[in-house]
Amino acid sequence: MPDANTAPLIELVDIEKHFGPVIALNGVSVSVKAGECHCLLGDNGAGKSTFIKTMSGVHKPTRGKILIDGKEMAFSTPRDAMEAGIATVYQDLAMIPLMSVTRNFWMGREPRKSVGPFKFFDFAEANEVTMAEMAKMGIHLRSPDQAVGTLSGGERQTVAISRAVYFGAKVLILDEPTSALGVRQTSNVLATIDKVRKKGIGVVFITHNVRHAMAVGDRFTVLNRGKTLGTAERGDIKAEELQELMAGGQELAQLEGSLGGTV
Amino acid sequence: MPDANTAPLIELVDIEKHFGPVIALNGVSVSVKAGECHCLLGDNGAGKSTFIKTMSGVHKPTRGKILIDGKEMAFSTPRDAMEAGIATVYQDLAMIPLMSVTRNFWMGREPRKSVGPFKFFDFAEANEVTMAEMAKMGIHLRSPDQAVGTLSGGERQTVAISRAVYFGAKVLILDEPTSALGVRQTSNVLATIDKVRKKGIGVVFITHNVRHAMAVGDRFTVLNRGKTLGTAERGDIKAEELQELMAGGQELAQLEGSLGGTV
Amino acid sequence: MAETQTAAPPEPEKDERVREMSRMRKALIRPELGAICGTILVFMFFLGIASDSGMFAAEGIINWGTVSAQFAIIAVGACLLMIAGEFDLSVGSMIGFSGIIIALMSVQWGFPVWFAILVAFALSLCIGALNGYLVIKTGLPSFIVTLAFLYILRGLTIFIAIATTRKTIIGGVKDVAEGDPIAWLFGGKVFSGVFVWLADLGLVGTFVAGPKAGLPVVEGIPMLMIWAIALIIFGHILLTRTRFGNWIFASGGDAQAARYVGVPVSRVKISMFMFTAFCATVFATCQVMEFGSAAADRGLLKEFEAIISVVIGGALLTGGYGSVIGAALGALIFGVVQQGLFFAGVESSLFRVFLGVILLLAVILNTYIRRMITGER
Amino acid sequence: MAETQTAAPPEPEKDERVREMSRMRKALIRPELGAICGTILVFMFFLGIASDSGMFAAEGIINWGTVSAQFAIIAVGACLLMIAGEFDLSVGSMIGFSGIIIALMSVQWGFPVWFAILVAFALSLCIGALNGYLVIKTGLPSFIVTLAFLYILRGLTIFIAIATTRKTIIGGVKDVAEGDPIAWLFGGKVFSGVFVWLADLGLVGTFVAGPKAGLPVVEGIPMLMIWAIALIIFGHILLTRTRFGNWIFASGGDAQAARYVGVPVSRVKISMFMFTAFCATVFATCQVMEFGSAAADRGLLKEFEAIISVVIGGALLTGGYGSVIGAALGALIFGVVQQGLFFAGVESSLFRVFLGVILLLAVILNTYIRRMITGER
Amino acid sequence: DGERFVLVSHAPDSDSWWNTIKNGLALAGEQVGAEVEYRNPPTGDIADMARIIEQTAASNPDGIITTLADPDVLSGPIQNAVAKGVPVIIINSGTPEQAADVGALMYVGQPEYDAGLAAGQRAKRDGVGSFLCVNHVVSNPVVGERCRGFADGLGVDLGTSMIDSGQDPAEIKNKVKAYLLANPDTEAVLTLGPTSADPTIQALQEMGKAGDIYFGTFDLGTEIVKAIKDGTIQWGIDQQPFLQAYLPVIVLANYQRYGVLPGNNINSGPGFITKDALAKVEEFAGEYR
Ligand SMILES: Nc1ncnc2c1ncn2[C@@H]1O[C@H](COP(=O)(O)OP(=O)(O)OP(=O)(O)O)[C@@H](O)[C@H]1O
Ligand SMILES: Nc1ncnc2c1ncn2[C@@H]1O[C@H](COP(=O)(O)OP(=O)(O)OP(=O)(O)O)[C@@H](O)[C@H]1O
Ligand SMILES: [Mg+2]
């Protein structure tokens, strides 16, 4: 499993996270290498979201180490993680619908130009870059002032992803980006992941859908009850095995029988 | 396509729905028979949710007919549709988290007992029935007073479904019930659909996931841009074909190639 | 097993089930718990510092009881409305408006008092319905709509009073209310006999001088209190024991979800706006009948006092959660603190400071309790 | 093709693109559009009915200009805070509090005026920060937290004033402010020369009697207006042209989303609470310096007036959307209507009725405009 | 004929005492054939009142009648109006000296503090040593002066004798009761107007103290007159607000028409209204009295 031909961009070792009496993570280790898509799978409540929130500085791990390029780091805010090159796209929380695409795109990292002693938001540049980056992802905006609320779900995901990529993320984390999307939108997002990966960025992709995972994943880690069940390389594991692993292997046999095939 | 061995429970003919300038549905016809699971598929914005909202009395169709057991009906409120035996479970809106399971289960159809001239909510009966129905679906509640907010997503869906079934729904509509669920929870919901179908209830199941559709569907209708692309019977169509139909057939070939297989 | 040892929950609900709550604890954890604790604390406090001031003698009890009852009347309306997911800033203006209508019609225009009262109720129910209709129809927050009515009603009240009588205070209602068939329902006192009997037993003091010498110091229970108790019982039963109560919770918890399962949300919300207006009018009518006069400035800031009582009582400002008993206890706390400070001889302008602090502490406590109950995060 | 003919949108955004908006229309559709229309209507109305009353002479303009400037000062603070997703009901009490602090320290305790002003600003910024901290820390709605402070601050103000001076009004600030290095910043008048010149040209009337005979009736532009304009410009630039402005929008639009991309939401919100307190203190200081006295009842209900201005100006009560220019126009409408009704000789109690109606119409219009812009449903 | 006179008060919209002023104003306007207007700050904020005076001056009236509730705030705008050539008469609050300072033609009224002081002195003569002052507008700076004057007249410290009663009648009533229960040796009650007097009357009646406790009040109203009649209230201080509005209009009209002006200020009060000679007062209480 530990394939040492490239050093991991980020490595999380034995992460534990407790919320009061609840132990959400109980020793999870995952590493992401440049240019790979690492899929994180697992049941509802397995701790996937908690894990990536730890990775992106939202939660502080109760125990465990985060290594970036081999150096140990501690994030106290999402900003720290962003500065270390970790960008995260949350399913519902990616964008603010009432704000324009440009404002959303640059949110938190607005470009500034100085006028005398003051620094202003540089809209000219911001708009230009936004339009260009959107075009690269195949989205043609009416205008950069357009409110994000007028975009479709898939488009919003794409804006969020291209934002992350543009800001030089070394690791891009996507939490269930495809769950509400139609087939075409899903294909778009998966294609985007593929593009991003080819740029040498490490991607962490969370999904419940084994097909989606198999389509773009290079490695697969399954979480269960806050623990790693194991990590497999692409080709070492089949969709059916992965599926079984995700569901914890129990009780499914009979369902599968009556329903036919993987769900 | 029109298979006449059983009369449809509900038939929607040539439904059109306009929202101001937006034409969300432009002539959609679907029928549901007893004991079948009719899957509704289609891209984001194809009009699936609008269609089922028309079916369940939330929207009034701009044009078109709704026939129940062959008789034309017009619903002006969701209540009318419920009384006609049509129950709907919405993905996010199924339950009210701050309320107890019993209160949620009976919401809108509270059982009452008379005390003198007054009628009161009959909690004794309500609690008993709720616990029993939940147990039938394999969910063991701590107490019927438990707030729904403390249940998992899959459990909430199951409560909503069992509620619908309990109230003698003849047609059960499920809007993307599985999109946020893990494999095990999904299997549970699909198994529940299967159970419900076997009781002779007609199920309308909306999903973006072809696998999920194939697992339980008897017929498949694909919507695109507010129109029916066609209805197919189980066995007449393969997952790949369905997938292609959903995405409108375009541009996908090259994606598929690079990503491998159906998503 | 490792899982049980580490208590790592595979699914949250399983985990919840592990920590079985004791019956006792379960019975205690309810929306009004904060208010119950608050009430106990407040009473202990005043028993400690003001017990020899007459605060807990019959007369003192009627004193803070009446004030609390007043708060409770509007708090019940505000509570149900808040649980239904809306709130009403026009309560205070409505009080002024209804009062002036009654006084104007009966004293100025010579209608019988019962008719004036009925008209006031009819009018205020209409305004409540209009409030609700606008909120539902425009989808605007009720804050804005009812803020507009706060101004509109107050302006109209003053304008009508001045335009018709050249006064903003209209007196003389008592004279015209003499012998009226329903006026006593709002202004009278009941159970006078009981107090005479208690006085005979020496449990209630008697007047020692003046024209009333020998009579008990407490004449009877004012109808205001009866109304308060009746409304609390009605509200509590409506909310917790009826179908409609379930709809109130549902409308406030998630209007869309409720609508989709067939709850007539608009009707529920509009009725609650009307009920709030009804309570405000009960308040106004009791006041007019008790004091015999109406003034255009009555009810100023009462909307906040109602909201504060409700919130102290554990209801959620955003709707879907709360209890009438809690609101009533909130009103009790409010009344006891306000009057208690007088009994205790504290500088009265500090009352507002106390009130603000109590409000803050109460909501923080309530939030904590609510999270325990609902698993909210 | 069939699709284009029927205009059935395959994806919503494509459909949007079909209806390309004209440049003109696009430039017009902005948050403050409603307020712009409102302003034009209001001015047309008063030009029609009160043009001969002196309302549009220099003196009249300064009059409603000053009143509008007053509203604008607190509206700017309330606007930015509201866009950041919170609101503050303690503005009015803060005005009373700051004023009393300044008067008390300078007149009663003999500190220099500049020091008193600095202390008032420091105190109010602390209270603003405390408001914000409590809202962020407890996660309670700002309605509740600031309602508590509405009571606490007002109570403290009255208490402090009475406890130290036995009065709720403290005068004599003008005398001690004589020659103070910063007092003129709040109470002075500027551009007096311009008005003398205008008076010489006969464009502005002159005093005819008393010691001021011969001087123009308008002495100069009060600093209050300068402050209002400065704050509006500052607020507008901050909101629309800076990084921090983007953060304000983001914090109000979706605090969680903003937090996750690294926007320091807590800091933004707390600063906005502080800015609101700052604006309230500017208001109070200008008032104290202009009139020379502070009273405990200053600023009553000003919080509502600020919120109304902001909402008329097109901001969304729930945050994430709005404009400072809109709020300033809202304040202008408010001021012009209030003073204009006096000029037009309308019964003053009807002012509130007008205000309520204007508020309702404005928000309905604004909602419609907002939906057009943001595609919200 | 057709002059325009504006009366600006410091009272909030709903203060009922000012109705008498309004009525006196209207009556005088009718009698002399002048146009009269009444204006006030809606919340009783004196800073807002200053704006209203400025606005009034801007509208070029033929005369302004206003109160001097807070000379600090109001003297500027009033002086400007005077300087503009608008004759101003000060009524109600303020003192004759202050009125002269701002350049007003004359002063009609009864200084609040002095009235309180006179009342206090009278009460002291009647043997009162402690009191309760029921202030229904504690945040208003003008009315509270009466309590201060009363305390000084009695020669006692104001201390906690002044309570913030709020404006709700039930609250006022119960607060008075609570105070008297907690401080049973209170010898006198002073109320500052009908808003606080009416519920206080009831409170005393219900406590059986009506007639026993020394009770004085400012300003008349229907209920107050009744209470004076039945002996609950010893005296009411009537500053005859009617005159405060009526006389200035007459004076201003004649000043504008014929240039005549009385040579002195007019003291409209304080007049102590007692049980004797109540008939007229009773008939017009709250309207013209
Ligand atoms: N802030 C929190 N406080 C307490 N418990 C929490 C918190 N956040 C998450 N948990 C708990 O931690 C566990 C893991 O939750 P998490 O959201 O990480 O699961 P997940 O794998 O993302 O599930 P899903 O597939 O449903 O998104 C759950 O039991 C959840 O209830
Ligand atoms: N209330 C409404 N007003 C205006 N347009 C609407 C409304 N509801 C839906 N639409 C539009 O109708 C079209 C169909 O929407 P609908 O929600 O039915 O799609 P869907 O197939 O359910 O998509 P998804 O898979 O994303 O749930 C979309 O273009 C949508 O923007
Ligand atoms: Mg998750």
Ligand SMILES: [Mg+2]
């Ligand atoms: Mg849908």
